[in-house]
Amino acid sequence: MTFAQFVQMFANGTMLGFQLSLFATGLTLVYGIMHIINFAHGELYMIGAFAVWFFFEELGINYLASLALAMAFVASLAITLERIFFKPMRGYHIPSFIMSTGLIFVLQVSIISFFGVKDKGVESVFPGLVKIAGVTLSVERLMIIPISLVVIVVFYVFLRWSRYGRAMRAVMQDPDGAALQGVSIDTVCSLAMGIGGAMAAAAGGLLAPIFVVNPFLGPPLAWEGFIVVCLGGRTSLPGTILAAFIMGYIKSFVSTLVDPIAALMCAAAILGVILIVRPQGLLGYEA
Amino acid sequence: MPESGQTCLKLKNLKVHYGSLEAVHDVSFDVPTEKIVSLLGANGSGKSTILKAVSGLMKLTRGEIWFQESRIDGRSPQDIILKGIAHVPERRALFPHMTVSDNLLMGAYSRKRATKKELEKDTEEVYQYFPVLREKRKSLAITLSGGLGEQLAIARALMAKPKLLLMDEPLQGIAPSVVRDIGKLINDLNRRGITILMVEHNISMSFELSDWIYILETGELAIQGAPEDLSQTEYVKQSYLGV
Numbered sequence: 001m002t003f004a005q006f007v008q009m010f011a012n013g014t015m016l017g018f019q020l021s022l023f024a025t026g027l028t029l030v031y032g033i034m035h036i037i038n039f040a041h042g043e044l045y046m047i048g049a050f051a052v053w054f055f056f057e058e059l060g061i062n063y064l065a066s067l068a069l070a071m072a073f074v075a076s077l078a079i080t081l082e083r084i085f086f087k088p089m090r091g092y093h094i095p096s097f098i099m100s101t102g103l104i105f106v107l108q109v110s111i112i113s114f115f116g117v118k119d120k121g122v123e124s125v126f127p128g129l130v131k132i133a134g135v136t137l138s139v140e141r142l143m144i145i146p147i148s149l150v151v152i153v154v155f156y157v158f159l160r161w162s163r164y165g166r167a168m169r170a171v172m173q174d175p176d177g178a179a180l181q182g183v184s185i186d187t188v189c190s191l192a193m194g195i196g197g198a199m200a201a202a203a204g205g206l207l208a209p210i211f212v213v214n215p216f217l218g219p220p221l222a223w224e225g226f227i228v229v230c231l232g233g234r235t236s237l238p239g240t241i242l243a244a245f246i247m248g249y250i251k252s253f254v255s256t257l258v259d260p261i262a263a264l265m266c267a268a269a270i271l272g273v274i275l276i277v278r279p280q281g282l283l284g285y286e287a
Numbered sequence: 288m289p290e291s292g293q294t295c296l297k298l299k300n301l302k303v304h305y306g307s308l309e310a311v312h313d314v315s316f317d318v319p320t321e322k323i324v325s326l327l328g329a330n331g332s333g334k335s336t337i338l339k340a341v342s343g344l345m346k347l348t349r350g351e352i353w354f355q356e357s358r359i360d361g362r363s364p365q366d367i368i369l370k371g372i373a374h375v376p377e378r379r380a381l382f383p384h385m386t387v388s389d390n391l392l393m394g395a396y397s398r399k400r401a402t403k404k405e406l407e408k409d410t411e412e413v414y415q416y417f418p419v420l421r422e423k424r425k426s427l428a429i430t431l432s433g434g435l436g437e438q439l440a441i442a443r444a445l446m447a448k449p450k451l452l453l454m455d456e457p458l459q460g461i462a463p464s465v466v467r468d469i470g471k472l473i474n475d476l477n478r479r480g481i482t483i484l485m486v487e488h489n490i491s492m493s494f495e496l497s498d499w500i501y502i503l504e505t506g507e508l509a510i511q512g513a514p515e516d517l518s519q520t521e522y523v524k525q526s527y528l529g530v
Contacts, residue, residue, distance in 0.1 A: 019337040095427065166385075166393060167396060173384055174380045174382055176380055177379075177382060178382075178393070179363075179365065180363040180373075181393045181447070182365040182447070183393075183396055184363075184365050262412065285383075285384065
């Protein structure tokens with residue numbers, strides 16, 4: 001492996017880490033607050049990518065505005081799904097899992113019926129190349145890093161210092177205790193789904209100009225997202241972000257040096273070992 | 288039934304079920320304003336269930352709950368705390384991975400219109416009551432001892448500015464040396480005008496602190512009275528005082 005290859009793989013791993021952080025923090029939030037396993041989270045990512053394609057390519061709206069619109073649209077969709085389908089499933093792992101797998105098909109078929117099954121391309125938003133440490137990197141891929149960082153920092157500030165953010169953390173730690181302080185659990189659950197949906201849409205929208213957009217993007221990422229959530233500690237947001245970067249680097253390095261299937265097997269094996277040694281995950285709390 | 292003063296809380300023919308199991312059977316009682324009232328009874332007698340029903344965590348099968356002039360049964364916990372009822376639950380229900388100051392701010396969550404300045408003033412007032420919490424304000428709640436955890440749970444409830452404080456086993460898991468301090472604190476809060484309805488297994492402290500005591504047995508009200516009168520009854524002597 002040359003130094004140039006290393007830098008290339010490291011940059012790709014960082015980009016994937018940010019993408020997975022955006023995607024998986026939403027999953028952690030939803031699991032931590034509602035105790036449901038939402039495998040349809042991947043479809044929110046896919047719909048986010050489609051929404052960016054639609055606003056940007058079809059309606060000609062500026063890319064960053066398209067991304068913001070896509071986040072708002074998917075957040076509204078996620079809140080609607082929560083109110084109709086997930087509210088009665090709160091706290092029930094298996095029924096929520098079955099419900100969410102059903103939703104995968106419903107959402108995929110809905111997108112296919114509107115936009116067809118063919119791949120969609122989003123033209124380059126940040127064209128050009130840049131040389132870092134003697135290695136040529138795509139600006140398009142690098143731009144994922146600052147945009148994701150802004151979204152994650154805004155989310156962190158909201159969660160850490162806002163009234164609703166504090167309420168969300170409280171519900172994650174003790175729902176009855178939070179209800180007794182006057183927190184509406186229904187509002188917090190909807191907010192969690194909305195924020196989770198918006199972040200999944202951001203991940204999808206950021207990747208849209210790099211990869212093709214199609215209705216089947218969701219499930220593979222959902223699997224990776226669940227590995228990340230379990231590895232990080234299920235209800236720990238810092239743990240999720242740490243695990244997302246571990247997963248990103250494994251994907252980048254092992255995919256390039258061996259092959260993509262080996263990368264997933266490697267991530268699953270690491271998850272297995274961590275769960276045996278530390279069942280609560282990397283930064284999770286002991287039950 | 289206690290004779291003096293206005294009624295703060297009134298329970299009428301309360302019936303509560305856990306699934307098919309009846310936990311509270313036709314219980315009625317009053318809590319007078321600005322008094323300390325204790326609910327005693329063996330485990331499973333329905334004491335905590337009654338507190339949960341009052342604070343809206345449990346739904347009634349039948350009966351009515353009145354707080355001051357308004358009927359509150361069937362309301363959500365967030366409506367009930369807005370009325371002025373705060374609940375310090377069994378095992379405290381602190382937010383273990385939040386700091387002491389964040390736990391206190393959560394206590395004021397129901398006061399949506401409170402300004403940052405008001406909240407700072409109230410937090411400062413609470414810290415004057417609980418100086419150790421000020422020192423520990425940046426510590427996570429999970430790191431506090433049993434006594435400090437109870438202080439934080441009470442302090443958090445005070446941030447809601449309650450008129451009625453429901454306390455479920457406030458002396459549970461506390462070092463014997465701190466029990467008296469918590470007892471003194473309960474008395475102080477009552478002197479400040481807060482009505483207290485308390486569930487407690489520490490019989491001697493309950494008799495010392497309370498103005499009135501209700502004793503439950505398998506979900507029903509068995510006996511009630513002022514502590515000095517109850518302590519003379521054969522029932523209490525045999526069942527609780529071991530005389």
